[in-house]
Amino acid sequence: MIISYLKTALRGLTKNKFYSFLNIIGLTVGLAAFILILIYVRTEASYDQYHEKHDRIHRLESNFTISGKNDQFGIVPIPMAPTLKTEFPEIESFVRFSDAGNQLLRYENKESYEKDFFFADSTIFAVFSHPMILGNPKTALVEPNTVVLTESKAKKYFEDENPLGKILLDAENNQFKVTGVIEDLPANSHLKFDGLFSATTLAARMGEERFNTTEPVSFWNIGVYAYVLLKENTSIDAIHNKFPSFYDKYMKSIGDQINSSFTLMSTPLADTHFEGNYSADEPKGNKMYLYIFSAVGLFILIIAAINYMNMATARSVKRAKEVGIRKVAGAHRKQLINQFLSESVILTAVGLVIAFLVVYLLFPSFQTLIGKELEYSALFNIGLWLEVIGTALIIGLMAGSYPAFYLSSFNPSKVLKGTMSGKAGGSGRLRKLLVVIQFWIAIMMIIGTLVISNQLSFLRNKDLGFQKENMIVMELQDSTFRSRGETFKKELLSHPNIVNATTATGVPGQTGWIQVVRMEKETEMIDDAMIICIPDYDYLETYDIDVVKGRFFRKDMGTDATEAVVVNETTVKQYGWEEPIGKKIHWGFNPQGEGGRVLKVIGVIEDYHYNSLHNKVQPLMMFIHDDISKGLITVKTNGRNNASTLSFIEEKWHEMGAKRPFEYQFLDQSLDEMYETEQKTGVIFHIATVITVLIALIGLLGLSSFIAEQKTKEIGIRKVVGASVPNILVLLYKEFAMLILIGFALAAPLTWWGLDNWLQNNFVYAIDISWPAFAIAGIASVVIGLLSISYHTVRAANGNMVDAVKWE
Amino acid sequence: MIQTNKLTKVFRTDEVETTALNEVSFGVDEGEFVAVMGPSGCGKSTLLNLLGLLDNPTTGEYYFMEEKVSNLREKQRAKKRKSNIGFVFQNFNLIDELTVFENVELPLIYLGIKGSERKKRVDDVLEQMGMLHRRKHYPLQLSGGQQQRTAVARAIVARPKLILADEPTGNLDSAHGEEVMNLLDQLNQNGTTIVMVTHSPSDAEYARRTINLFDGQIVTENIKQAL
Numbered sequence A: 001m002i003i004s005y006l007k008t009a010l011r012g013l014t015k016n017k018f019y020s021f022l023n024i025i026g027l028t029v030g031l032a033a034f035i036l037i038l039i040y041v042r043t044e045a046s047y048d049q050y051h052e053k054h055d056r057i058h059r060l061e062s063n064f065t066i067s068g069k070n071d072q073f074g075i076v077p078i079p080m081a082p083t084l085k086t087e088f089p090e091i092e093s094f095v096r097f098s099d100a101g102n103q104l105l106r107y108e109n110k111e112s113y114e115k116d117f118f119f120a121d122s123t124i125f126a127v128f129s130h131p132m133i134l135g136n137p138k139t140a141l142v143e144p145n146t147v148v149l150t151e152s153k154a155k156k157y158f159e160d161e162n163p164l165g166k167i168l169l170d171a172e173n174n175q176f177k178v179t180g181v182i183e184d185l186p187a188n189s190h191l192k193f194d195g196l197f198s199a200t201t202l203a204a205r206m207g208e209e210r211f212n213t214t215e216p217v218s219f220w221n222i223g224v225y226a227y228v229l230l231k232e233n234t235s236i237d238a239i240h241n242k243f244p245s246f247y248d249k250y251m252k253s254i255g256d257q258i259n260s261s262f263t264l265m266s267t268p269l270a271d272t273h274f275e276g277n278y279s280a281d282e283p284k285g286n287k288m289y290l291y292i293f294s295a296v297g298l299f300i301l302i303i304a305a306i307n308y309m310n311m312a313t314a315r316s317v318k319r320a321k322e323v324g325i326r327k328v329a330g331a332h333r334k335q336l337i338n339q340f341l342s343e344s345v346i347l348t349a350v351g352l353v354i355a356f357l358v359v360y361l362l363f364p365s366f367q368t369l370i371g372k373e374l375e376y377s378a379l380f381n382i383g384l385w386l387e388v389i390g391t392a393l394i395i396g397l398m399a400g401s402y403p404a405f406y407l408s409s410f411n412p413s414k415v416l417k418g419t420m421s422g423k424a425g426g427s428g429r430l431r432k433l434l435v436v437i438q439f440w441i442a443i444m445m446i447i448g449t450l451v452i453s454n455q456l457s458f459l460r461n462k463d464l465g466f467q468k469e470n471m472i473v474m475e476l477q478d479s480t481f482r483s484r485g486e487t488f489k490k491e492l493l494s495h496p497n498i499v500n501a502t503t504a505t506g507v508p509g510q511t512g513w514i515q516v517v518r519m520e521k522e523t524e525m526i527d528d529a530m531i532i533c534i535p536d537y538d539y540l541e542t543y544d545i546d547v548v549k550g551r552f553f554r555k556d557m558g559t560d561a562t563e564a565v566v567v568n569e570t571t572v573k574q575y576g577w578e579e580p581i582g583k584k585i586h587w588g589f590n591p592q593g594e595g596g597r598v599l600k601v602i603g604v605i606e607d608y609h610y611n612s613l614h615n616k617v618q619p620l621m622m623f624i625h626d627d628i629s630k631g632l633i634t635v636k637t638n639g640r641n642n643a644s645t646l647s648f649i650e651e652k653w654h655e656m657g658a659k660r661p662f663e664y665q666f667l668d669q670s671l672d673e674m675y676e677t678e679q680k681t682g683v684i685f686h687i688a689t690v691i692t693v694l695i696a697l698i699g700l701l702g703l704s705s706f707i708a709e710q711k712t713k714e715i716g717i718r719k720v721v722g723a724s725v726p727n728i729l730v731l732l733y734k735e736f737a738m739l740i741l742i743g744f745a746l747a748a749p750l751t752w753w754g755l756d757n758w759l760q761n762n763f764v765y766a767i768d769i770s771w772p773a774f775a776i777a778g779i780a781s782v783v784i785g786l787l788s789i790s791y792h793t794v795r796a797a798n799g800n801m802v803d804a805v806k807w808e
Numbered sequence B: 001m002i003q004t005n006k007l008t009k010v011f012r013t014d015e016v017e018t019t020a021l022n023e024v025s026f027g028v029d030e031g032e033f034v035a036v037m038g039p040s041g042c043g044k045s046t047l048l049n050l051l052g053l054l055d056n057p058t059t060g061e062y063y064f065m066e067e068k069v070s071n072l073r074e075k076q077r078a079k080k081r082k083s084n085i086g087f088v089f090q091n092f093n094l095i096d097e098l099t100v101f102e103n104v105e106l107p108l109i110y111l112g113i114k115g116s117e118r119k120k121r122v123d124d125v126l127e128q129m130g131m132l133h134r135r136k137h138y139p140l141q142l143s144g145g146q147q148q149r150t151a152v153a154r155a156i157v158a159r160p161k162l163i164l165a166d167e168p169t170g171n172l173d174s175a176h177g178e179e180v181m182n183l184l185d186q187l188n189q190n191g192t193t194i195v196m197v198t199h200s201p202s203d204a205e206y207a208r209r210t211i212n213l214f215d216g217q218i219v220t221e222n223i224k225q226a227l
């Protein structure tokens, strides 16, 4: 029986090559896009779940309230985790990670910077599941000065040699013995690392005593990521409940002294990728994008399925006769349903196979696109395939069900007599509804793409209040080099292409120093957090930031070096200063509120965007401080001949005795990188939109060919009674245009609402959604839609009416 | 009203060449009722297509209302057609998706006649055809006779000078057929010229003159004696 279904189905499909071709293309593209999006969504949704004990692992977080100001951090004080373990029996184990920063590692003549190395406790392998390829997980990180590498890093330094026991050197010639090699971390790890130094290394450097101290003051310095592994059948709540007494025992004494408090927070490991918005944390996933992309994947699939339904029902009229004959020949309704369903399932299966090939070929570019390194094994995941095949089956059955039930219900006597002819009124209405749904979706995506790209170009082109072009930023990493910053600067200025140079603690995009200071407000001084940047006298001029009131620092004003402060406009607004000049700010006081500097405001600068446009400009202050070392130097060039300017800078860099290789960044590029997520989202959305529109157009093309065929008679009759070719064209186009416009009317308000939400929630500085995007999307979809039906429509309108209106 | 001179139509399909009409010359005066008869495939419908300006002859000339129309382009033919010629088909050729009223209204729409005027004229002919009570029905809800009366209504609503009918009773039982023939006769009495293809001798009785076609050529012409 099944064989006979398959045979007939295949025959039907090969007979109507054009339609089968359109259907398969639509399904293939739809399924391929769906599979890729599914892989992305699965990766996002499965973060850290590969750790066997993940449901018992919790990450600890800090909630500090210092002088009334609340801050939450993804890291906790160094002694927190071990002390919790000694106090609370629920904790089976813990592991801490301390960021090793940018490390220059060397083996023989191979050296390179490693940004993703951490110091970690030796317990890591008992808590997390990182399969060890070489070495003993129990002992690997016990000794000081040992290191465990990921497989790819081990390859990079040691190639074919056995890395175990080999020595890696850092920039200060510290030696690290390789004691283990683990598998590379999967893409779905929220804390990514390429290698681990033993935490005992830090202990050895700081002194065992100091590292392991549980002195109250050590709890008031934050510093490490910490994870606790709970015993079976225990709850993290128990620890939170008992924490107040822990606080009293270890932290209260200092807390009371500095008028501060602390509460412990935690997040289940698997939720860490999405939950919480903490300072000093790894980059987070965005659930919103997850939802958006899931929806987009589904949309694409729906559109492809609709194509099938549309074409199949349209074809139904032609097949009515086949059904009639089959019924007369004794076929039961059930058999007919099976027949049609197996046809659509076959088509979907063919689409699925091709889709898999497409996915396989596109996999590398897909990874670049989403900015995640996935493994090919992600493609062969059984779970994924169960979901994909399940969905494809549902799509196949759903798409086939309407034609199946509709066709099989034909009354054979009517069909054969020909009175069924072109009527099929019900299916006509359904078809229209389906086309409306397709365009609804497609237009939503077109508008979305336009608004997203508007917002992105807004971010890229917004006047940030400072010059970002032709600015080269370098980090002066080691202290000796930093102490020579001023000389380095003078040397650089001798080059004709270098217009200006300035050192500072912060540059736009990297102005992260926040500290509590005392601000004059009305008649009292209040404690508040301020963003601080220690600049050089020529910072303002180099960056071209405007002074709104007063002046910037001047070398010839002796007191500027110790007593002056410059604030931004937000500060003035926030503290309600009518006359900002002369207002006092007390910085650098000790826990007793003494010492430091009392600074007077000498100038107000405009609210330049010292950080990404994700964040609102906050109160910021600048003051001169010669004893604070300024780790960043900005060089402003005239933009001519950058290559030679750069090689000049590099030369000077080495002359200054910098210990590390020359590294620099163009400011505009590093600023752009802050919007990488949005950029990527934009690109993905763009591609998804093109795919959606394409599939919808393929559908229209197929549909228009059916409709033209189905309407041949009507067109002929209309022409006989006097319609001209333009009359007919208007008639046919109007019908489709109406459907597209209804789709537009449904899409517009929903999209407006959705995009407005997205802009409000993700950006402090966002464009206003404006009608041109909507107008463009509406007009474009009508135009492209009508173009895609033109071929068949024009042909039908010009068709021979004598053939259409057979006399007999 | 109609004059043809050696009207010839040749169909070429792949390698087969069919001469459907072979040098047909004849005329129809205004107000005449002419029947065209002949065996199946002899070229009757082809002749009607040419007379109705639905198609151009391969060779020969065709004068319609004293004007040579045998080589007009479709656009010009359409213009002449819509204001002067009405068609009635054997299979009615109504548009299933439109109501009786809308079907009948079509020619007036394409003539650019205003809505209120259209309504009046459609209602008038529907009344004349006894179809007014069915104006909101769809063709498939009607009997064959009612469908054909709707088709006749559509053919005459634009007040054409010529009506071309191709076996108008071919799909009808004799009672309904007679009904339609009486309608055509009535129209002819009122001055409309009619050319009708038929297989039925009794239908041909209504005509004043019968042309017999055989193999694309006119073989005989019988003129019914005025009683």
Ligand SMILES: Nc1ncnc2c1ncn2[C@@H]1O[C@H](COP(=O)(O)OP(=O)(O)OP(=O)(O)O)[C@@H](O)[C@H]1O
Pocket (backbone or CB within 6 Å): A808, B011, B012, B013, B018, B019, B020, B039, B040, B041, B042, B043, B044, B045, B046, B047
């Ligand atoms: N479009 C066409 N292409 C090819 N041949 C055609 C075409 N239309 C008609 N013919 C041929 O021309 C000849 C005349 O056809 P026509 O339809 O005029 O006959 P008819 O007299 O109307 O027959 P019937 O009584 O069966 O309606 C036939 O042989 C037919 O096969």
Ligand SMILES: [Mg+2]
Pocket (backbone or CB within 6 Å): A807, A808, B044, B045, B046, B166
């Ligand atoms: Mg015929």
